[in-house]
Amino acid sequence: MVDVRYKSSVEVEQIQSMGGDHMVVAAARVSTQGADALQYADEASSAENSGLINYLMKHRHGTPFEHAAMTFFVHAPIFVWREWHRHRIGFSFNEESGRYKTLEPVFYIPERDRPMMKVGEWKPGRPKFLHCEDDSVFDRFVEMKKTQYESAYHSYLNALDMGIDPGLARIDLPVGIYSGCWVTCNPRSLMAFLSLRTHEPDNAKFVSYPLHEIELGARACEEMFSKGWPITYRAFCDNGRVAP
Ligand SMILES: Cc1cc2nc3c(=O)[nH]c(=O)nc-3n(C[C@H](O)[C@H](O)[C@H](O)COP(=O)(O)OP(=O)(O)OC[C@H]3O[C@@H](n4cnc5c(N)ncnc54)[C@H](O)[C@@H]3O)c2cc1C
Numbered sequence: 281m282v283d284v285r286y287k288s289s290v291e292v293e294q295i296q297s298m299g300g301d302h303m304v305v306a307a308a309r310v311s312t313q314g315a316d317a318l319q320y321a322d323e324a325s326s327a328e329n330s331g332l333i334n335y336l337m338k339h340r341h342g343t344p345f346e347h348a349a350m351t352f353f354v355h356a357p358i359f360v361w362r363e364w365h366r367h368r369i370g371f372s373f374n375e376e377s378g379r380y381k382t383l384e385p386v387f388y389i390p391e392r393d394r395p396m397m398k399v400g401e402w403k404p405g406r407p408k409f410l411h412c413e414d415d416s417v418f419d420r421f422v423e424m425k426k427t428q429y430e431s432a433y434h435s436y437l438n439a440l441d442m443g444i445d446p447g448l449a450r451i452d453l454p455v456g457i458y459s460g461c462w463v464t465c466n467p468r469s470l471m472a473f474l475s476l477r478t479h480e481p482d483n484a485k486f487v488s489y490p491l492h493e494i495e496l497g498a499r500a501c502e503e504m505f506s507k508g509w510p511i512t513y514r515a516f517c518d519n520g521r522v523a524p
Contacts, residue, residue, distance in 0.1 A: 282437060284430050286389040287458065290493060291355040292500035295462065299348025301511040302326035304333055304467070307344040330511045337515035342524035345468035345512065346370065350504065352463045356497055357388040359455035363477075363494045370469025375461040379447040382440065386458040387429040389422055394492055396421075406489050429456060467509055471516050472523035474502050485520030 306321035313320075320329070336344055356364070365373060376383075390396060395409035396418075402408065412418045432452050439449035465473070477490045477498035490498070506513040516523075 282385050282433060284385040284387065284426075284433055286387055286426070288389055288391045288394075290357075290360060290496040290500065292497055292504070293353045294504045295351040295353055297348075297350045297504075297508050299467075299509075300326065301329065301333060301509050303347050304336070304344045304509070304512055305329040307347045308332060308336055308341070326511065330515070333511050334515045334518065337512070337519045337524050340522070340524045342468050345471070345524055346466045348466050348509075349464055350466075350470070350501075350508065352501060352504070353460060354463050354497055355458055355460045357456050357458050357493065359388075360491070360493050360497060361459055361461065362455065363491060364461075364463070364473075364497065367469070367473050369472070370466050371473070372464040373461050376459055378450045378453075378459075379445075382446070383436070383450060383453065383457060383459075385433045387425075387433075387454075388456040388458065388493070389425060390492075392418060406487075408489075409492075425456065428454060433457075467505065467512055468523060470501060470505055471521075474498055474505075474516075475521050475523050478502065478521070480521055483517060483521055485522050 300323060302321055302323045302325065305326060306317050306319075309317035309320045335341075354364075361375070393411060395411055397410045397412050399408050399410055412421075432454055435452050436449055440446060475484065475486070476488050477494050478484075479488060479490060479495060481487050502513075
């Protein structure tokens with residue numbers, strides 16, 4: 281009997297980070313200072329440059345925000361990856377293979393307090409959900425998912441035991457199964473991602489209604505971004521969370 285495991289989280293671990301606010305400033309200064317712009321690539325002076333970073337953000341001069349990188353290891357269900365992988369620009373991915381390794385029996389189950397019930401005026405484009413008040417509905421939902429997950433995973437293992445190509449054996453695994461990816465992006469591409477995959481009704485100029493689970497991943501990335509690029513992050517928030 282395989283020990284199927286359940287998780288409700290999207291885990292994001294920072295693997296590496298290159299650059300910072302000072303590099304945004306230095307990259308922008310090349311415009312007027314040429315080779316001398318390097319003098320601005322100094323972390324100690326970056327605090328003085330919030331005015332310039334704010335100007336770049338406000339006027340959507342985006343390229344100075346590309347001379348940096350951050351790499352995350354993200355563990356998320358496939359239904360989250362289907363959305364995340366749609367971000368084509370300034371994102372690089374490497375994902376664990378379903379052809380060359382056996383996929384782990386780790387599946388997504390929502391937290392009890394995840395808003396999940398459609399409301400009366402539900403609309404595509406701006407969907408809203410309420411908490412599930414009825415324990416029996418939540419329990420039945422979770423039980424149904426667990427039954428399917430376990431059945432699908434055993435079918436997958438049986439096919440592997442029969443010697444079937446792992447790339448084919450996996451076809452009945454559901455999108456709730458977890459997968460791990462390395463994700464590398466730059467501050468500009470991350471801000472584009474955050475603007476679409478976080479819900480900020482009070483602060484965003486263009487309010488997005490993302491899937492709860494991709495927002496879990498986006499918020500974890502946002503937290504690391506805010507620490508590595510505090511001035512850029514502040515300018516992003518102050519200017520309506522619009523990617524420059
Ligand atoms: C709430 C929400 C609901 C969604 N619903 C659906 C859905 O129902 N169906 C669906 O298929 N997708 C859906 N999506 C995905 C969405 O259509 C985008 O694919 C995804 O958000 C990535 O955005 P992007 O193209 O701006 O990002 P990226 O691919 O990273 O592109 C970044 C920017 O680069 C520029 N760019 C990239 N490629 C091109 C190009 N080929 N030509 C010109 N400019 C380009 C654009 O300015 C773009 O904004 C949804 C997204 C969200 C946030």
